[in-house]
Amino acid sequence: MKEIYLDNSATTRPLPEVREAMLRTLDMDYGNPSAMHHKGVEAEHEVRMAREAIAATLRVNEKEIVFTSGGTESNNQAILGTALARGRQGKHIITTAIEHPSVANTVAFLEKEGYEITRLPVDRWGLVSPETLKEAMRPDTILVSVMMVNNEIGTIEPVEALAKVVHAANEKTIFHVDAIQAYGKLLIRPRSMGIDLLSVSGHKIHGPKGIGFLYIRDKVKLSPILFGGGQQRDLRSGTENVPGIAGLGAAAKAICEKREEHVAEMIRLRDMLAEGLAALPDVTIQGALGAGLKESAAPQIISASFADVRSEVLLHALEDRGIYVSAGSACSSNGAKHASATLTAIGLRPQLREGTLRFSLGIYNTEEDIRETLAALAELLPMLRRYTRR
Amino acid sequence: MDIKFFLIKYSEIAVKGKNRHLFEDKLVSQIANRLHAVEGTFEVTKTAGRIYVEAKTAYDYEETVDALQHVYGIVGICPMLQVEDNGFADLCAQVTAFLRERYGEDNALTFKVMARRARKSYPMDSNEINAKVGEAVLDAFPNMRVNVHTPDIFVNVEIRERINIYTEVIKGAGGMPLGTNGKAMLLLSGGIDSPVAGYMVSKRGVYLDAVYFHAPPYTSERAKQKVVDLARQVARYSGPIQLHVINFTDIQLAIYDRCPHDELTIIMRRYMMIIAEALAKKNGALALITGESIGQVASQTMQSLTVTNEVCTMPVLRPLVAFDKQDIVELSEKIGTYETSILPYEDCCTIFVAKHPVTKPNLNVIKRSEEKLADVIDGLIREALETEEVIEVTP
Numbered sequence: 215m216k217e218i219y220l221d222n223s224a225t226t227r228p229l230p231e232v233r234e235a236m237l238r239t240l241d242m243d244y245g246n247p248s249a250m251h252h253k254g255v256e257a258e259h260e261v262r263m264a265r266e267a268i269a270a271t272l273r274v275n276e277k278e279i280v281f282t283s284g285g286t287e288s289n290n291q292a293i294l295g296t297a298l299a300r301g302r303q304g305k306h307i308i309t310t311a312i313e314h315p316s317v318a319n320t321v322a323f324l325e326k327e328g329y330e331i332t333r334l335p336v337d338r339w340g341l342v343s344p345e346t347l348k349e350a351m352r353p354d355t356i357l358v359s360v361m362m363v364n365n366e367i368g369t370i371e372p373v374e375a376l377a378k379v380v381h382a383a384n385e386k387t388i389f390h391v392d393a394i395q396a397y398g399k400l401l402i403r404p405r406s407m408g409i410d411l412l413s414v415s416g417h418k419i420h421g422p423k424g425i426g427f428l429y430i431r432d433k434v435k436l437s438p439i440l441f442g443g444g445q446q447r448d449l450r451s452g453t454e455n456v457p458g459i460a461g462l463g464a465a466a467k468a469i470c471e472k473r474e475e476h477v478a479e480m481i482r483l484r485d486m487l488a489e490g491l492a493a494l495p496d497v498t499i500q501g502a503l504g505a506g507l508k509e510s511a512a513p514q515i516i517s518a519s520f521a522d523v524r525s526e527v528l529l530h531a532l533e534d535r536g537i538y539v540s541a542g543s544a545c546s547s548n549g550a551k552h553a554s555a556t557l558t559a560i561g562l563r564p565q566l567r568e569g570t571l572r573f574s575l576g577i578y579n580t581e582e583d584i585r586e587t588l589a590a591l592a593e594l595l596p597m598l599r600r601y602t603r604r
Numbered sequence: 605m606d607i608k609f610f611l612i613k614y615s616e617i618a619v620k621g622k623n624r625h626l627f628e629d630k631l632v633s634q635i636a637n638r639l640h641a642v643e644g645t646f647e648v649t650k651t652a653g654r655i656y657v658e659a660k661t662a663y664d665y666e667e668t669v670d671a672l673q674h675v676y677g678i679v680g681i682c683p684m685l686q687v688e689d690n691g692f693a694d695l696c697a698q699v700t701a702f703l704r705e706r707y708g709e710d711n712a713l714t715f716k717v718m719a720r721r722a723r724k725s726y727p728m729d730s731n732e733i734n735a736k737v738g739e740a741v742l743d744a745f746p747n748m749r750v751n752v753h754t755p756d757i758f759v760n761v762e763i764r765e766r767i768n769i770y771t772e773v774i775k776g777a778g779g780m781p782l783g784t785n786g787k788a789m790l791l792l793s794g795g796i797d798s799p800v801a802g803y804m805v806s807k808r809g810v811y812l813d814a815v816y817f818h819a820p821p822y823t824s825e826r827a828k829q830k831v832v833d834l835a836r837q838v839a840r841y842s843g844p845i846q847l848h849v850i851n852f853t854d855i856q857l858a859i860y861d862r863c864p865h866d867e868l869t870i871i872m873r874r875y876m877m878i879i880a881e882a883l884a885k886k887n888g889a890l891a892l893i894t895g896e897s898i899g900q901v902a903s904q905t906m907q908s909l910t911v912t913n914e915v916c917t918m919p920v921l922r923p924l925v926a927f928d929k930q931d932i933v934e935l936s937e938k939i940g941t942y943e944t945s946i947l948p949y950e951d952c953c954t955i956f957v958a959k960h961p962v963t964k965p966n967l968n969v970i971k972r973s974e975e976k977l978a979d980v981i982d983g984l985i986r987e988a989l990e991t992e993e994v995i996e997v998t999p
Contacts, residue, residue: 530821601860 215536218583222576223365223395223515224540226420228461229468235460236422247454248445257456264463271470272404272412274429280450281459284426285394285415286316289359291428291450292390292411293320295436296357297329303386304354308332310342310371311559312364317392318555321359334360338560339505340369344379351383358389362396366556366572367501368515370400377408388434394418394426398469399477399513410434416458420577421465425458469577480513480575483584487573488516490588494595496521500560500570514575519566522599528571531594537587540572607665610672611770612655613680615778630781630809631655631677637843641999642671652722652764656686669774674841676807677784678776682760685769692728695767696740699759702769703741707757714751715741719761726763737761780809782843787811788891788921789884791876792835792847794827797895797924799834799941800932804923805893806842813889814838814845814997815880817852822956830947835997837941848883849993852876855984856956862976865958869903870965871974872956873912875985881916882989891919897927902961911965 219227243260245253262276269276282288297307309321311333325331332350334342342360351358358380362373373391380389390411393402397412398419404412412429416422430436430449442451469476484503491497500517502510520528525541532539557567573587614631632648632655639646644663649656657672665683672681687698707713719733728736738750741759762768790802792814806812816831832847839845852872859871880892896904903912913920924932936942974981 526824527821530824534821601857 216586218537218579218586220573220575220579220583220587221538221540222579223418223572223574225417225423226576227578228417228422229420229465231464231468232421232461235464236457239457239460243456243460247456248443257454260456260460261454264459264466267463267467268427271466272402272429274404275432277447278429278432280428280430280446281454281462282426282428282450283424283455284417285314285392285413288394288413288415288426288428289314289316289390289392290320291436291439292413293317293324293357293359294439295449296388296390296411297324298437298439299435300356300386300388301329304352304356305329306332306352306355308334308347308350308355308358310334310336310360312336312340312366312556313359313361314365314392314394317359317361336369336559339502339507339510340364340367340500340556340560341502341510342371342376344372344375347376348379348383351380351387353384355384355387358387359392360390361392361394362400362402363393363512363515364501364556365395365515366554367503367517367560368395368512368574369502370396370510370512372510373409374407381408395512395515398466398473399480401473404429404431411436416462416465419465419469422458422461425455425462427462476577477513479577480579483575483579483581484511484513484516486581487584487588490584491516491518491591494588494591498566500557500562516573517570518573519562519570520595521566521569523569523595525569525571527598528569528591528594531598532587532590535586535590537590540574541570607683607685608659609684609686609768610657610668611682611684611768612657612672612678613682613773613776614655614677615679627677627781627784628655630783631675634675634677634781634783634843635672638671638675639668642668644668654764673774673777675781676777676779676809676841677781679778680773680776682770682773687767687769689726689763689765689767692736695761696737698767699737699761699769700740700744703745703759703771706771709745710747711745712747712749713756714749714754715757715759716750716752716755717741717759717761719763721763723763723765733761733763777807777841779807782806782809782811784809787813787887787889788893789880789887789889790814790845790893791880791895792816792831793895794830794834794945794947795895796936796942796945797897797900797932798893799838799895799945800935800939801893801895801921801923802838802845803841803935803939803941805921806838812838812842812845812893813848813884813887815848815850815876815883817876817879818849819853819856819956820851822853822856830944832995832997833944834941835995836999837939837944839997839999841939843999845997846887847995847997848887849995850879850883850988851991852988855981855988858977858980858984860956863973866960866962867965867970867973868956868958869961870908870911870970873903873908874915874970874974875981877912877915877920879985879988881918882985883992884918891921892916893921893923895924895932896922897924897929897932900929902963905963907964907966908962911967911970914967 239260243256245257247258247261265276265279268279307321307329321331334346336342360371360376363370377389380387388410391409392413394413394415397414410431414427416425438449440451445451488499488503498519529539529541628650632650636648645660647658647660685702717734717737719730721730757771760770785808788805788810790812792798802812814835818828835845835847855875859868863871899905
């Protein structure tokens, strides 16, 4: 059976050049970058090349890039590292109601430790307003953390406008952006956009799992959250994951070089899918895309709610035809419903929340994938809707 | 002094007469099987009404005891010292050395010596041995005291061809050795009850087959994996389980289409029993096992159980029938299935559950409803049986 993979916001298939870079560092340049001998120098060179390639995609200095174990660690490092370094200057942190759990649960931990958290609301399309942020800013605000692209509905937050509000209100406040769904899709220039910290994950951009990075603007001091041998300028101890880093470097380079081309194609497929979905009975597109606000809609994510269908059932029915998507919230019979924070925050009623699927594109998707997916949905929906709990 | 021997205690009441021989041989082979997966080499022997496990190489004590605790038929496991008979003075020295090793020089335990003289030619009788060994212990450990009624430890001294010395009896799983009571077919869902029911019946020496009813896309691959995981946990006690996965979707949809919705569950359960019995017959199982408990849910009232039972000619074993939910939960925690059982992968099957199902179904009414399926049901059942997936689940 042909495989149609439309879950690229969960993870992506690595590029051939990623595989090549990783094999090279597994087979040949396998040294420890901290070792004094030649094998160490080779491995250190791999790390340096990757760091430079990544820095170039953001037009920043390579010293501002710290490798982590992925998006979750980048977000934890950004938030905990700021809180630990600046806890004496203030204990107020601002974030939004639709953050990924790696941000939401990290600030929730700090809340228990005595920090005060403001969670900005979003409108029904998932947008945060700069005015609301302005009102929330305080002299003791040490950190503002906002995602650039929401992982569930694909709404692009007005990060540049938010950064201006933050820096105008309090020049000491650090502005962190979770760019895990944005990097490689949107043009990101941390310096001119006023971003102090930026989190990126490798496997969302056709790179390897278990690797990511955090951009830390020069002169921003973070406390480490891992302690040990003092690698990566004392900020992130632990022998560098050289194969992961080499793979991430290769992915970042390849994806960012062809970004405009890829994005144009994704937008074409996205709009085709969105139009096809909207033409099916009782389907609503969520997020900025649903409102027709295309400039605020990420190129790769389509969130669609199917009335009178359980998303999990539809997901498995699609899976039977080789089509892989993801569901916002899983249904279960023992009451342990994990309602999605994002879908709740945009005010979606529970019945629609439980019928919401996310389709997410990657560079390998084709027009045929979209056509077949739409055809499968057109066939499955009436069948599944016949068997609905009465 | 490393433990090299374990004395295996088993319940002798259950094995009077001619069966005893069979029982012991099964137990020996089950122990040997189980220890096969454990690091090290062991010899399991049966001598003069005693089963011994002897470690022939280095081994992991905790792992070995844990493995033995999963063998049905064992009541107690005694880590033991076995010594040659080099005279009574040497025996006393061995006993005190054993106690010193296990409890230390300064322990203040109370004890009672329990001598057994299986070799009647030994020059002293049991009472004499008790008294003399007791004296030696008192001399060697200034803080130990004799207590003949409720001692902290019993110092067991068994005079056989060689001499066994042990103080500790680790509780075993009890029950009967596997393979002494045939095989039964367990209806295994992803819930808390059915794995416990399987455990309880297998404890009586019954091998298990299991059947799981899968309803894709309404139940997910992970829900199926969860059932496989549960079967694997039960298999740690019951030995390998052949798991039959039956695709039940078409039958469920047919029932949903044609029958009254408040009867969905009861009709569905009747067809599950029919399929389970067919599988049981085909695979040489002599009974069915379910995790039903009276009144727990609508489909398990006395009336419902009666209506469900009506389709079967085989005995349906319901070991939990009179258990409270809390007791079942405690057992599932004990055997290690609880955490898996409560994982929330189940199941969008809830669409097949009416909001107000019948609690007192009438057999004639149900049969009339089933007539609406008459033209398709035999074919659907045949297809379900023909498309079964068989998974060999080993611990």
